Amino acid sequence: MDILNSLISGIFNIVFQPFKNIDPVWGMLVVSFLTGIIMLFIFKATSDQKGIKRAKNLVKGHFLAIRLYKDDISLMFNTMSNILASNFLYMKKSMRPMLFLLVPVAFVLIQIGVRYEFRPLNVGETAVVSLQAEGGNVRLSEVILDLPQGLKLDMPPVRIDRLHEISWRILAEKAGDYEISFKYGNQAVKKSLVVVESLVPVTAAIARDDIGTTIMNPSESSISDASFASLISVVYPEREFEAFGFSVHWLVAFFVFSLVAAFGFKGFLGVEV
Amino acid sequence: MTRYYGVIIFFLCAFFVLGDAQPAHAYIGPGAGFAFLTSFLMLFASFFMAFFTLLTWPARVFIRFFKRRKAFVDAKTDRVVILGLDGLEPTIAERLLQEGKLPNLQKLRQQGSYSHLQTSFPALSPVAWSVFATGVNAGGHKVFDFLSRQKQTYMPELSSSKVVAASRKLTIGKYEIPLGKPIVRFLRRSKSFWTILGEHGIFSHVLRVPITFPPEKFNGAMLSAMCAPDLWGTQGTFSFFTTDESVDPIKEGGDTAIVKRNGDRVEGFIKGPENSITREKEQMKLPFVANILNDDEVELVLGKEKILLKKNTYTEWVELKFKAGFGIKVQGIVRFYLLDTKPHFRLYMTPINIDPEAPALPISFPYFYSVYLAKLHGKYATLGLAEDTWSLNEGVLSEDAFLEQAYLIHDERETQFFHALEKTKKGLCAVVIDATDRIQHMFFRTLEDDHPANRGKETEIYKNVIEDMYIKMDGLVGKTMEKVGKDDVFIVMSDHGFKSFKRGINLNVWLKENGYLTLKEGVTKTGEFFDGVDWAKTRAYAFGLAGIYLNVKDREKSGVVEPGAEYEKLKAELIEKLSGLKDPENDEVAITEMYDGHKIYKGPYVSEGPDIISGYNAGYRISWNGATGVIDDVIFDDNTKAWSGDHCIDPKLVPGVIFANRKITGNKPGLVDMAPTVLSQFGVERPAYMLGQDIFADNTNGKKVVPETQPKPEKIVQKEVTSINE
Structure with a gap:
């Protein structure tokens, strides 16, 4: 999984490179547009295009029937049921390409998510870093956090034995792409921490044996199986995303931009959606 | 798995x-x-x-x-279903009934009645179905033939509709943008019975009844039929693409396009309609590439679309979009039929039908009805004369290909009919099936071994085509009967019958040889439509499929016959000389009777119609040259075209049929009775100008008639109500 993540992350790092130091909306716009168009190709290749057109035509046809038979109440109710049935047929026809789109779009969303869900720390900001130890054999008092220059411990660690968890508050003193180290005996685990004012991926958590966390945080390798830690997380600040003066969730922006692109190009590419 | x-x-x-x-x-x-x-x-x-x-x-x-509080109050039924089978011939139907091959029609006959149905003068579908719709004859509805003559030019024009371009235009460079839509004028006069039903709150579905283009506005849904044009504005022009440069160009109804072949790649273009927004009005074009994959398959590339053509197989309907400029597109639909890939590439394309989903001209009422049907059932033929008889006549399509096309179109009609029937809980549902007419036109020769059209054509294997078609239509009747209740009125009818067309008569040549028509000096053979006629020396001319007009002074541009006594004398003279005219080849009577138009027709438009109507004998019809106004020196000739059956003969010889699940009580029912009959079934009183009677009424005498409601400018003179055919 780490290899796949590293490959996909590498591609997206290149795609987002030109937008690193400009308004994040442009990166979102371009990636959403590209995604919309690529998804159109996948949709076309994996769907029953004739069937989808037929289903849509049925809905439109029954829709016209409402106008045509507006004076006949029984025909109108009959038409309503036909519209419902045709709509279900349309959704059924859309299921197959949706399943095919599920995986690639999920990866795209994850890549966008690591850039737009949270943002890196700014200088002067603090973040809580937590480590969850594997099982009850690890003595939390012996876990040491080693910070590089530029980062400073803001508060002494807090340990919750019941959860095998230990947390630190860290202050960012200087911009940089840091690696913090957790030591226990002769073992060590590393985790990145980003202090920068540009559009870069941030990894909120890394885990051992947790495919969900690994997939959702593709920019950093997972914790090795032999490690004393099972999960390390950094609470980054949420990114406030603005698209052309409107404060919206990045998912909404992606939805709208990709939809506009797909709608705009579907005719040109001859795709029935 | x-x-x-x-x-x-x-x-x-x-x-x-x-x-x-x-x-x-x-x-x-x-x-x-x-x-x-x-x-x-x-x-x-x-x-x-x-x-x-x-x-x-x-x-x-x-x-x-x-x-509309009176809707259905006096109705005898809630629903009337009319299944029109264009041209169903009584003698064939009766023979097959006797042989037990039409069980459903037999059942319908037993439930109610069967009778001959008197047709119109002349026995032509546009005239006949107009009589059906209006309850008046051609003197009242003004459709005397497919074509009517322009008195100032002697040139033909369509008798039922006229497309007039918008008069105001905006000129920008090479463009001339019309400020307004083209106007499509409906030239049939009088009021259809479905319009009257609508005024009384009764909803109708009227599908493919001939002479409904442009569609009428009424309380119902209508799909236009006969005379709805193709995208070229013609009544159906097919295209034939070939690499064979030695091929004779198609004479009628089609366009030959020589295309270039380079290896396995053929390039050409599809001719579209005239570009009405440019000053030059040049023809729009759509380039195509045909990649020959193997002997039986070709990939046709049209813009972004790739269509696989298989030999001897029709494609689905293919959309053609012609770009006029300024983002304006004109959309049509066609089917392709690959004829050959070697030694020559040969490809047939149907006439470009108006796309029902994006109609360039109004082909339905409401306008979205054609869209509605297309969305539900797929694209369909919209051309008035959709079955391409010309392509078989010209030898481009084979008999099998023509039949397949006719039945593909028939299947579309059948689907639309049953859909409309399902939606008609109360009211009228009327449909006309054309395949019956077209197939008989093209295969009648197979019923007679000595038919001249059999020469050089396969006959034996097509001997049962017409019989099979009657049986298929009987099946359609059966399916309809399953959906019709006993309280519904169900009528199966034809507008006229059918007879063989073996010999053609060119009456203009007869008129010339008998001194009634004169050609300009030095002209021995005219071009089409009287090109070369000396009108100043011409007293009579045959026009259309059955009419003879006298060249009347102050009526025709170069009229020479004085109205009044001279006119009457000449008319009587021609009727006498032509009635009983014999064919010198076999001494058979070629014309049974010539009819005086003024005695046959009633209504305000009698003077617009022919002065004399030709009543050809069975086996005869106007010749192909005669139909197009070509005058040479041949009066009689053999008909060798595939179009070997016809009905434009003496109307007494080609009555239609009527089967109904009600007892017919009227004497000699005729087409003219249909409108009053339907009105009566819904309890709507017959307008006085209608000429027929309710054929299901116990007693039609003394039935109250409503005041005249025929729309202006017609002024109907109240006349004794009699059938024209009696």
């Missing part, structure tokens, strides 16, 4: 694994977004419309109650 399940399991797993991921909860792609958004919008809009309709329904019922 296991792999297939594996893929499903993979995706399901992926769904559940990724389902845990926060962003994927919300959105899984533009395709899905579209699907859900479109579904939602459609559902929302339809429920909103339904809600609005429901909300306003009581008000509309209230208004309708006062405006």
Whole structure:
């Protein structure tokens, strides 16, 4: 999984490179547009295009029937049921390409998510870093956090034995792409921490044996199986995303931009959606 | 199969694994977004419309109650279903009935009645179905033939409709943009019975009844038929693409296009309609490439679309979009039929039908009815004369290909008919099936071994085509009967019958040889439509398929015959000389009777019609040259074309048929009775100008008639109500 993540992350790092130091909306716009168009190709290749057109035509046809038979109440109710049935047929026809789109779009969303869900720390900001130890054999008092220059411990660690968890508050003193180290005996685990004012991926958590966390945080390798830690997380600040003066969730922006692109190009590419 | 399940399991797993991921909860792609958004919008809009309709329904019922409170009050039935089988011939039907091959028609006959149905003068579909629709003869509805003459030029024009371009235009460079839509004028006069029904609150579905282009505005839904043009504005012009440069160009009804072949690649273009927004009005073109894949398959590339053509197989309907400029597109539909890839590439394309989903001209009422049918059942032929008889006549399509085309179109009609029938809970549902007419036109020769059209053509294997068609139509009747209740009135009818067309007569040549028509000096053979006639020395001319007109002074541009006594004398002279005219080849009577138009027709348009109507004998018809106004020195000739059956003969010889699930009580029912009959079934009184009677009434005498309601400018002179055919 780490290899796949590293490959996909590498591609997206290149795609987002030109937008690193400009308004994040442009990166979102371009990636959403590209995604919309690529998804159109996948949709076309994996769907029953004739069937989808037929289903849509049925809905439109029954829709016209409402106008045509507006004076006949029984025909109108009959038409309503036909519209419902045709709509279900349309959704059924859309299921197959949706399943095919599920995986690639999920990866795209994850890549966008690591850039737009949270943002890196700014200088002067603090973040809580937590480590969850594997099982009850690890003595939390012996876990040491080693910070590089530029980062400073803001508060002494807090340990919750019941959860095998230990947390630190860290202050960012200087911009940089840091690696913090957790030591226990002769073992060590590393985790990145980003202090920068540009559009870069941030990894909120890394885990051992947790495919969900690994997939959702593709920019950093997972914790090795032999490690004393099972999960390390950094609470980054949420990114406030603005698209052309409107404060919206990045998912909404992606939805709208990709939809506009797909709608705009579907005719040109001859795709029935 | 296991792999297939594996893929499903993979995706399901992926769904559940990724389902845990926060962003994927919300959105899984533009395709899905579209699907859900479109579904939602459609559902929302339809429920909103339904809600609005429901909300306003009581008000509309209230208004309708006062405006049309008499609807169905005196009705004898809630539903009338009319299945028109164009040209069904009584003698063939009776023979097959006797042989037990038409069980459904036999059942219908036993339930009610069967009779001959008197046809129109002349026995032509546009005239006949106009009589059916209006209850008046051609003197009242003004459709005397397919074509009518322009008195100032002697040139033909379509008798039922005229497309007039917008008069005001904006000129920008090479463009001349019309400020307004073209006007399509409906030239048939009088009022159809479905319009009258609509005025009484009775809804009708009228599908493909001839002479309904442009469609009428009425309380119902209508799909136009005969005379609806193709995108070229003609009544149907097919295209024939070939690499064979030695081929004779198609004479009538088609266009030959020589295309270039380079290896396995053929390039050409499809001719579209004239570009009406440019000053030059040049023909729009759509380039194509045909990649020959093997002997039997070709990939046709039209813009972005690739269509696989298989030899001797029709494609589905293919959309053609012609770009006029300024983003304006004119859309049509065609079917392709690959004839050959070697030694020459040969490709047939149907006439470019108006696309029912984006009609360039009005072909239905309401305008979206054609769209509605296309959305539900797929694209369909919209051309008036959709079955391409010319392509078989010209030898481009084979008999099998023509039959396949005719039945493909028939299947579309059948689907539309049953759909309309299902929607007609109360009211009228009328449909006319054309395949019956077209197939008989093209295969009548097979019924007679000595038919001249059999020469050089396969006959034996097509001997049962007509019989099979009657049996197929009987099946359609059977299916309809299953959907019709005993309280419904069900009528199966034809507008005229059919006879063989072995010999053609060119009456203009006879008129020339007998001194009634003179050619300009030095002209021995005219061009089409009298090009070369000396009108100043011409007293009579034959025009259209059955009319003879006298060249009357102050009526025709170069008229020479004085109205009054001279006119009457000449008319009587011609009727006498031509009635009983014999064919010197075999001494058979070629013309049984010539009819005086003024005695046959009633109504305000009698003077517009022919002065004399030709009543050809069975086996005869106007010749091909005669029909197009070509005058040479041949009066009689053999008909060797595939178009070997016809009905444009003495109307007494080609009555239609009527089967009904009601007893016919009227004497000698005729087409003219149909409108009054339907009105009567719905309890609507027959307007006085209608000439027929209710054929199901116990006693039609003394039936009250309503005041004349025929629309202006017609002024109907109240006349004794008699059938023209009696």
